[in-house]
Amino acid sequence: MSTPIRVLVCDDQILVRTGLVTIIDAQPDMEVAGECGDGRSGVDLARELRPDVVVMDIRMPVLDGLEATRLLAGIDISNPAKVLVVTTFNLDEYVYEALRAGASGFLLKDAPPDRLLHGIRTVATGAALLDPDVTRRLVGHYAASTRPAKSSSHDVPLTPRELEVLRLIAEGLSNNEIAATLVISHETVKTFVSRILAKLQLRDRVQAVVYAYRHGLVADGAFVPPGRPRR
Template identity: 70%
Template sequence: MIRVLVCEDQALVRAGYVTIFNAQPDMEVVGEATDGRAAVEAARRLNPDVIVMDIRMPVVDGIQATRDLAGPGTPTPAKILVVTTFNVDEYVYEALRAGASGFLLKDAHPAELVNGVRTIAAGDSLLAPAVTRTLIGHYAERLRPPAESGVLDALTPRELEVLKQIAGGLSNAEIAAELCITPETVKTYVSRILTKLDVRDRVQAVVLAYRTGLVEARR
């Protein structure tokens, strides 16, 4: 069973999430939180497999809660799915940068929400192409520190090419077709890239690709 913690201050939305997740044969809602501080406390107490996190919550917002649970230096980072009403929003970028494994919009179909939780529980990241091209690209480019450019020196030319494709929002299968290699080979490249860059998942790798200038935001 995938143990889910729902963090959302709006009662109707929170109840909807709980109903959707508990209706799945492989999911169980183990807790609910109505603000960021309660979310952190519940996560540390319940140790859920996936946390569904709203951004704008009282007391402590979802960004800080995400940073506390999955940010740099966290011994065992939580797997967090940010669900927000904002498509292109600096808050969402900051949440991803703080350690979230992905995000969805609140108007997403229930099947997308369920699939997102399963994807993140499996150790993958949920990153839509539209996010990489707009939200992440826009804010990462604006906030880019020049000193970070050297972190890509450890990557081979082929690994850099794969990272560019990841930053474009392509899946492993799409990258394989684009570069004329097998999906298994792409998976190996992705694993090496994450290890060399010392990042947890594809989301963090994409953020770094934009921040270092490897790829540019599309206007």
């Protein structure tokens, strides 16, 4: 029997936290390593328990989930934790900042249990998770508002094909969906994704999405090819 995925649950709403703990503990391949109701405790427990995945709320007392995520998975952290952020629609701006802080993905609090469990399993493998229902709306809106004024697609060191794959990643497509869209093999997509992350010095697909929007490669949900002026 394989080792279960150890999960730390951080949420200040007791009913929500209890629900998450109950759902996770009921899975044969998961176990709750710990739980807490504030960001500071979350950081301390994560460092002590070293869970496989941290399920992190954003609005919490003492230390919010955004700063807790940065302390656990920020760009300067040598052994970053895998953080799955859970939030509601009215906290979009915080989710974008959490992704920039190093979160491996996000889900909405009203997502069905099977999507939460899929998210935990996905993040535990080292992959990133983006909710396809809100990815473009969420990241596009807030990345556009913080995009550097002089950003240009000419500054992006990618080939045209790599840029095309990056655009599809930014739309929230999986490797299989990208393969089907471009009529190439799954292995070829994996190679492209690895090259993109290496060239841009990004940790995962989440950071790739943020990068695409911040560098003007996606505008209002549409891909902007290099050299073409934005409308």
